[in-house]
Amino acid sequence: MPSLKLININQLVSYNSETKGMEIRENVEIAIDDGVIAEIGYKVNGTDKQIDCNGKLVTPGFVDAHTHPVFLNGREDEFVMRLKGVTYEEIAAEGGGIINSVKDVRRASENELIARVSSRMDRFLTLGTTTIESKSGYGLNTDSEIKSLKVIDEVNKSHKIDMIATFMGAHAIPPEFKDSTDEYVDLICNEMLPAVVHQGIAQFNDVFCENGYFTIDQSRRILSKGKDKGLIPRMHADEFNDSGAAKLAAEVGAISADHLMHVSNAGIEA
Known part of the structure; x- marks a missing residue:
């Protein structure tokens, strides 16, 4: 028996596994059992506990x-x-x-x-x-x-x-390292990343690869070091200039390359 039922749903937006796209169903109900959707239909199994959606839209x-x-x-x-x-x-x-x-x-x-x-x-x-x-x-x-x-x-x-959680020690160069950016990269690779991994408090490792922030070579080093330690690469890439960051994201197997306002065709292809 479901523990909760949602009724009076005007439209339900859900995922269709066959078409791999969005599906909209109208005038349906949802049965939930222990926090998991158990049934979707025009009339689902009953329970005393219910939420009246008052003809509204329901989405994931x-x-x-x-x-x-x-x-x-x-x-x-x-x-x-x-x-x-x-x-x-x-x-x-x-x-x-x-x-x-x-x-x-x-x-x-x-x-x-x-x-x-x-x-x-x-x-x-x-x-x-x-x-x-x-x-x-x-x-x-x-x-x-x-x-x-x-x-x-x-x-x-x-x-x-x-x-x-994503670790992003490479978000910017702090003031105390403005004249020694490679030393800050050393700190990230040799101290920050090991500490983060030791405590198990992040899944991803992100770098802002951009002029005035981290170069391609610095970004590659940080992302590769994190990847070696089990952190999945992500990137802030080509936000202000085409720096080649999108191509680097492909090279290191980044799960995402964000921003991309100035990405080149070659970066998109990569």
Whole structure:
């Protein structure tokens, strides 16, 4: 006997395994048994516990495949600047952007960040998102990157939403390494990645491969090192320029290459 039934569904959007596409069914009910969909039909097996959907649309939970949820304060002012034509690079050159968030995350306690991230997850869930890929990357030193991933791990355990963790120590060059970027890459490869893998708090390893951030060679090194340790590669690729990052993503077997606003035809083919 199902433990829950959803009734009065106007339209149900689901996946059709035969056509491998979207399927829309009208005026159906859903029976759920112990958290698993047991039956979909015009009249499903009965149970006393039911939710009246009042003729609304029902969909599977949304999946957000690219998020950076571990930060203290928003950067809405920078969004307004972007709308006025100021570039991402210009904002970063003035100490804004990623580095602006890094300052806050480094000084924040783990409990402060857990509270902020939990609140954001409440909002995600309200809007129908049930799974999110969750990157670190606003710590940019070993302690703060580990802290960020621990926050993701703790919220994932306590919240209804599913959070899939990505280590992104290679999100930007921190100020203390601005004149020695290869030394920061050494830190990622020799200290951060081993610490992340030892604690088992990430599934993926992401790099921002872009002019002013990480070069092709640096990105290859970081992604290969992570892959050797069992972390699946991901990339921020060709966002501002065609740097060849999409081709590198294919080379290292990245599960995703995100942004791609300036990807070349060769990058797409790769």
